[in-house]
Amino acid sequence: MPKSIYLINPRSDAPSYYGGEAFAGHGMAPTISIADLATPTVAGLIPSGFAIKLCDENRDTIDLDAAVDYVAITGKVSQSQRMRELADAFRRRGATVVIGGPYASLDPDAVRPHCDILVRGELEELAPQLFGDLQDGRWKDEYQGNRPDLSHCSLPRWDLYPNADTLVCTLQTSRGCPFECEFCDVIEYLGRRQRHKSISQVLLELQSVYGHGYRHVFLADDNLTVYRNRAKELLCALHDWNTTRENGPVHFYTQVSIDAARDEELLRCCAAAPLRGVFIGLETSNASSLKEVKKRQNINVDIKESVTRFVRHGIAVTGGMIVGFDSDHRNIFDDQFEFAMSLPVPIFTVGALVAPASTPIHRRLLSEGRLLMQDRTGVQATPWYTNIQPRHMSRDELVNGLRGLCRRIYDPSCFTARVLHFIDLFGSTRNTVLSALDSRTGLRPVQCRAVDLLHMLPAMGAPEARMWRDISGRLASKPEARDAVAHMLLQYIQIRYMYRQGFFWESPEVGTTYAGDVRRSATLHS
Numbered sequence: 001m002p003k004s005i006y007l008i009n010p011r012s013d014a015p016s017y018y019g020g021e022a023f024a025g026h027g028m029a030p031t032i033s034i035a036d037l038a039t040p041t042v043a044g045l046i047p048s049g050f051a052i053k054l055c056d057e058n059r060d061t062i063d064l065d066a067a068v069d070y071v072a073i074t075g076k077v078s079q080s081q082r083m084r085e086l087a088d089a090f091r092r093r094g095a096t097v098v099i100g101g102p103y104a105s106l107d108p109d110a111v112r113p114h115c116d117i118l119v120r121g122e123l124e125e126l127a128p129q130l131f132g133d134l135q136d137g138r139w140k141d142e143y144q145g146n147r148p149d150l151s152h153c154s155l156p157r158w159d160l161y162p163n164a165d166t167l168v169c170t171l172q173t174s175r176g177c178p179f180e181c182e183f184c185d186v187i188e189y190l191g192r193r194q195r196h197k198s199i200s201q202v203l204l205e206l207q208s209v210y211g212h213g214y215r216h217v218f219l220a221d222d223n224l225t226v227y228r229n230r231a232k233e234l235l236c237a238l239h240d241w242n243t244t245r246e247n248g249p250v251h252f253y254t255q256v257s258i259d260a261a262r263d264e265e266l267l268r269c270c271a272a273a274p275l276r277g278v279f280i281g282l283e284t285s286n287a288s289s290l291k292e293v294k295k296r297q298n299i300n301v302d303i304k305e306s307v308t309r310f311v312r313h314g315i316a317v318t319g320g321m322i323v324g325f326d327s328d329h330r331n332i333f334d335d336q337f338e339f340a341m342s343l344p345v346p347i348f349t350v351g352a353l354v355a356p357a358s359t360p361i362h363r364r365l366l367s368e369g370r371l372l373m374q375d376r377t378g379v380q381a382t383p384w385y386t387n388i389q390p391r392h393m394s395r396d397e398l399v400n401g402l403r404g405l406c407r408r409i410y411d412p413s414c415f416t417a418r419v420l421h422f423i424d425l426f427g428s429t430r431n432t433v434l435s436a437l438d439s440r441t442g443l444r445p446v447q448c449r450a451v452d453l454l455h456m457l458p459a460m461g462a463p464e465a466r467m468w469r470d471i472s473g474r475l476a477s478k479p480e481a482r483d484a485v486a487h488m489l490l491q492y493i494q495i496r497y498m499y500r501q502g503f504f505w506e507s508p509e510v511g512t513t514y515a516g517d518v519r520r521s522a523t524l525h526s
Helices: 021-025 038-045 077-092 102-106 108-114 127-136 199-211 228-243 258-262 264-272 287-292 303-312 332-341 360-367 395-409 412-425 432-438 445-454 462-475 479-501 517-525
Strands: 004-009 032-034 051-056 070-074 096-100 117-120 142-144 166-171 216-219 251-255 275-283 316-323 348-352
Touching: 004 038, 021 445, 021 479, 038 051, 038 070, 070 077, 077 096, 077 102, 077 108, 096 102, 096 108, 102 108, 102 117, 108 117, 166 199, 166 445, 199 228, 228 264, 258 264, 258 303, 264 275, 275 303, 275 479, 303 316, 303 412, 316 332, 316 395, 316 479, 332 395, 332 412, 348 395, 395 412, 412 462, 412 479, 445 479, 462 479
Parallel strands: 004 051, 004 070, 032 166, 070 096, 096 117, 117 142, 166 216, 216 251, 251 275, 275 316, 316 348
Antiparallel strands: none
C-alpha cells in the first residue's frame, strides 16, 4: 500500500529577526515572512507513491493526531527545542518520527533520543534509498547523506506550501562557502567547496515560484557573490528573465560578503537583476576579534565605504553584528553602537557570539573549558543567549551589555537617524524596463496585510509617530527608496516585538532618548 508522510517545519523557539510573529502579535492573521525551503525541497524528492502533507507551524497548527505512516521534522538550531517537543509528542501517540536537517546533522546526539530515524547530511542522493525503505517499512535507524552535485536537483513542491500567507519565497542557487569563519556552522554542514545549480535549473525554479504569485524572492545561498564570474552570469540571466515577465518583475534578496563591494561590474549586475537587499556579516569594528575568528574577508576593509557602494547602487544592506569575542572588553558595547550609527544600515541583527555544535570555535572553547554544556537548547534561540564564557567579562555583563546595545540601536531616534542616512545615500540604477513593469505590479493579499501592519507604526507611541513623519518627509524627495524603507520599517516592528517577547525592552529607559546618541550619529554621518 502507498505510504503517507507528514512534513513539518516547526516554529522557532523564540521570535526572530526574520520572523513574522509581529503580524499575529498585532492581531492579524498568521504570516510567514520568508518561506521555509526545506519542506518543499524534501517533498520534491519524495516518489509519487507517497501521500504528502506539509505543515509550516509559522502559519498552521500542527495536527498531532494526523493519521500518517511517518512524521518528518526538519529544522535549524533556532528550532531545536520545538523539534524535540514535537517529536516526543508524536512518538507518545505511536507515530514513527524522522528527524533531519541542519540541526540533526550538526548535533546528532541531541536529536537521537527523540526520533526513530535520524537523517544526517544532504538528502538528494540519499532520497531513493530512504524513501524506498520507508515505502517497504524496513527502514534503518540512521541514514548519512553526502554533498551532492546540485545540477540535477528536483523542483521544490511549492504547490503544497501556504503561499497565500507568505511574503517572500526562497530559492537556493548554490551551497557552501569557501571562507573559514570559526563560528560558522554552514561550512561544517555544507562544506567549503561551493556547489552550484545550473542557470537553467535556477530559472526553472524561479518560473515555478513566479507561477505561485511571488514577486519577492530570497536567494538562500550562503554567499552568492563569492565566485564572481559565476555570480555575474547568474545575475545577468536573472535580469534577462525579469525583463520578459509581463506580470511584473521579481525583486531579489540574498547573502554576500563585504568583498563584493570591490567589484564595480558585480555591483552593477546586482542592481540590474534587481537585487534589492543583501545581508552582510559585518560582525564588529574590532579588528582583533575578526582575526581571532578568521573573518579575514572583513580585515583591512573600509566598511563604511564598502557599504555605501551597495547603497548607492540601490541595494539595502542588513548588517550582522556580534559581541562577545575573546578580544572584546566592556567598552565593546559603546564601540559597536558608534560603529552602527556610522553606517547607512538601519537593520542590524545583533547577537552574542555562540559556539554551534561541530564548529571550530566549539572545539576550541570546549578544550579550554569555556562552554556551557548543560544547556544545548538555547543556542541562537534568542540574540542575547550564549553558550560561551567570555574571556574579559562575565556572562551577565555580556548579556546585560548586549541588551543595552539592542535598546540603543533600536531606540526610535537612533533607528530614524540611520534610515535618513540610508535615504540620503540611496541611488537607483533600476533598469527602465523594470521600472515600467513595476508600475503594473499589484499587491498580493498578504502584501496588503503587510501594508496594514506598517500603518500601525505611528500608533505604537509618540517616538514612532515622529519616526513616521520624519521618514515620510525625507522620502518625499527620494521616492525610489520607498520600497526598501518599507521593508526596514516592517522589520523594525518585528524586532521591537521580538525584544518585548524577550522581556527586556520594557525598562526605565523605554521611551527616552539616549543622551548624545543622535548628536553623535549626526557627527558620524557628516
